[in-house]
Amino acid sequence: xxxxxxxxxxxxxxxxxxxxxxxxxxxxxxxxxxxxxxxxxxxxxxxxxxxxxxxxxxxxxxxxxxxxxxxxxxxxxxxxxxxxxxxxxxxxxxxxxxxxxxxxxxxxxxxxxxxxxxxxxxxxxxxxxxxxxxxxxxxxxxxxxxxxxxxxxxxxxxxxxxxxxxxxxxxxxxxxxxxxxxxxxxxxxxxxxxxxxxxxx
Ligand code: AMP
Ligand code: MG
Ligand code: MG
Numbered sequence: 001x002x003x004x005x006x007x008x009x010x011x012x013x014x015x016x017x018x019x020x021x022x023x024x025x026x027x028x029x030x031x032x033x034x035x036x037x038x039x040x041x042x043x044x045x046x047x048x049x050x051x052x053x054x055x056x057x058x059x060x061x062x063x064x065x066x067x068x069x070x071x072x073x074x075x076x077x078x079x080x081x082x083x084x085x086x087x088x089x090x091x092x093x094x095x096x097x098x099x100x101x102x103x104x105x106x107x108x109x110x111x112x113x114x115x116x117x118x119x120x121x122x123x124x125x126x127x128x129x130x131x132x133x134x135x136x137x138x139x140x141x142x143x144x145x146x147x148x149x150x151x152x153x154x155x156x157x158x159x160x161x162x163x164x165x166x167x168x169x170x171x172x173x174x175x176x177x178x179x180x181x182x183x184x185x186x187x188x189x190x191x192x193x194x195x196x197x198x199x200x201x
Pocket of ligand 2 (some may be wrong): 016017108173
């Protein structure tokens with residue numbers, strides 16, 4: 001999506017999902033499922049968050065969270081055991097999203113778009129977002145001419161900000177991604193130059 005198109009909309013829907021995962025291959029990429037739905041709606045004129053949608057989602061394919069996943073996200077087994085199923089969450093999300101017409105679905109990378117498509121396909125639920133997607137990581141790299149792709153934590157540091165809340169919690173990640181919008185669609189310039197970390201050999 002071109003920057004000019006991104007600048008023409010009324011709102012930015014910034015979404016960050018957390019999902020089941022494992023560092024030992026027990027949850028293959030194709031079987032990961034959303035466990036936290038974090039979304040903020042940003043007014044494009046002010047770049048302020050005007051609304052939020054956040055909840056946990058109950059996974060069914062790998063319902064026991066791995067210690068790695070709990071450690072990464074700080075999401076507990078109880079959080080997901082008590083969570084609603086994806087079908088209910090998506091119905092609530094659609095109702096919330098219905099308040100807004102003119103927006104772009106934004107996320108840090110393409111992962112969140114693909115994860116939502118994967119979960120909708122698996123559960124045979126229709127895809128809930130009637131809007132184009134924008135990869136804000138790519139947009140930041142282009143806009144600020146970075147020679148590498150920063151992770152969200154790196155980007156927040158480059159912006160001279162401190163990460164607010166807990167990194168790898170969907171709603172906190174979404175809020176922090178939204179704080180980078182002035183450096184993507186606004187006129188702010190990153191105060192720090194990004195150097196891609198050297199690979200050690
Ligand atoms: P994030 O938005 O960066 O918190 O990542 C979203 C999801 O991707 C997480 O909930 C995990 O399922 C997965 N993920 C992120 N980082 C890793 C990692 N280092 N190893 C395995 N899975 C990861
Ligand atoms: Mg993410
Ligand atoms: Mg996240």
